[in-house]
Amino acid sequence: MELALVQGDITTVRVDAIVNAANSSLLGGGGVDGAIHRRGGPAMLAECRALRASRYGRGLPTGQAVATTAGNLPARWVVHTVGPVWSAAEDRSELLRDCYVNSLRVADELGAGSVAFPLISSGVYRWPVEDAVRQALTVLGTAQPTNLTESRLVLFDATTLATAERVRNAG
Template sequence: MNARLEASLGDITAEHVDAIVNAANSSLMGGGGVDGAIHRAAGPALLAECQALRQGPLPRGLPTGQAVATGAGDLAARWVIHTVGPDKHRGQTDPALLASCFTESLRVAASLGATSVAFPAVSAGVYGWDVGEVASTAVGAVRGMVDGGGAGSMQLVRFVLFSPEALAAFEAALASDCAP
């Protein structure tokens, strides 16, 4: 069974899905944008889990394009999957690195048994990527994982966007992805 892919305008911290994806920085200690909002809404339990990751398996932080899960603290979701998007301002311009954020997050979600996941527009904010390019890359990567069986028993992938412009870009990418 293929997962349903959809886009909506909203606040990712309020999503009632199994897992939400955090557009994290490599330190995993919170920051601005989506990352800061998720840390604030999740409460201190999320930061404690991120600190444990840094003191254990990720002493140098999470590498760009990779993903790791924690509990979700006070959020409606069960898990937060952290991924570090490429930063165009630092010369990280490879679309494959951006696509990896989405595929690796889905792999982690599948390994947890998640059947629903919500993504933000990873790297479309302060990391300087054009939201249209992010949308096209994200939808292509997610569709490839779902169609290829790498997303486990995923039933729903929702892109939760922060602006009408981002929503329009993701809706266009989803529409063109479904075209014959």
């Protein structure tokens, strides 16, 4: 699977599946989650509400992933995953890597050929950017899905992209 690091707005990326750094409610929030929900529109929100009413009454657990339609986004699906909140007192790295592993699995099961990821947990969940990149690349650089041929790590600004490139080149 080819991995690209790109700067941009994930809501404008044309891929089969866009990964949403969701909150456990699946009903939208701030940051990437809010942007994806605003652009995805009512069809995506309706599927999220249906998931809450059926399988995820208490919310989607951290590290897990589930798919919905992409609604008005330039993709076929949105894969929602809940990243862990950063903690200096507890190593939650495995949960962060699980977000990538489970999102890839769901996208692959859907038959997606391409997938775009935000840098999960690096915004309001305060995960340090350099380590968030390292965790993402650990999974995305070694994954062997059957249908997926392309993954993109979509980074919001030039500073984050430069950090990601530096981490990848050092690794």
